[in-house]
Amino acid sequence: MNINEIKQLTKGKQYNFLRDNEHLGKNIVLLGVTGSHGTGVNTKNSDVDIRGCATNSKREILLGKDFEKIEDKPTDTIVYSFPKLVRLLTKCSPGVIELLGLKKEYYLYISEVGQRILDNKKMFLTQKAIKSFGGAVTNQLKLIRSGKAKNIGKECSLLIRMYLIGLDIIEKGEIITYREKERDLLLDIRNGKYIDKNGNIMSEFFKIVQKYEDRFIHGKEITTLPKEPDWEAINDFISSVNEDIVCWQIPERYKEL
Structure with a gap:
């Protein structure tokens, strides 16, 4: 299965949760094909692994709530909340960090916030x-x-x-x-x-x-990587994204794949 076939697959009913789940839909900011396909070693029998990120809603941010992740096991899809993704990235979690290093065509969706995450990926790289x-x-x-x-x-x-x-x-x-x-x-x-x-x-x-x-x-x-993350820069980044969500200043929101 090539990337165009995967993109078509995700428009099917089995992936409706991406559009219908209350935490996903318009809140998705980044979605990519990882696993064997994302690394280029897929075979005809390889599963499709999708990973992504969705921001919390305005209400969740103001109430300090976090859905953390939505997992759909039948499709091997995991979408992390923005705070959860950041926490995992600061630990350089192998299964998550690879989402930030995909080839361009393997991203199914990148919003303005998603692009900001990709643009700041080196901020998360430490020892x-x-x-x-x-x-x-x-x-x-x-x-x-x-x-x-x-x-x-x-x-x-x-x-x-x-x-x-x-x-x-x-x-x-x-x-x-x-x-x-x-x-x-x-x-x-x-x-x-x-x-x-x-x-x-x-x-x-x-x-x-x-x-x-x-x-x-x-x-x-x-290695020349810093020992610890630049927490001030990371917290500024989190604050900036959350402020934009609360104030409705994010210009692009997810509608469909």
């Missing part, structure tokens, strides 16, 4: 990425070694993908979700190039893992 991505790859490696993974090729590919995205953040301060340069490598891994006829992972794969782990360790030593 917290070392812990978040380091923890993610450690857990992923444990899953792979446990023998409990349902699709070992897919899980191995995901491991390397997390290394690559994390390394870009730590080494260069950039979020690059679509892995064009490494696409062939990731697809080879996913399609079983490093799995023997008995279903065991070959030693060559773990040599690849070690190469990226060594880079990750070195990256921790040379």
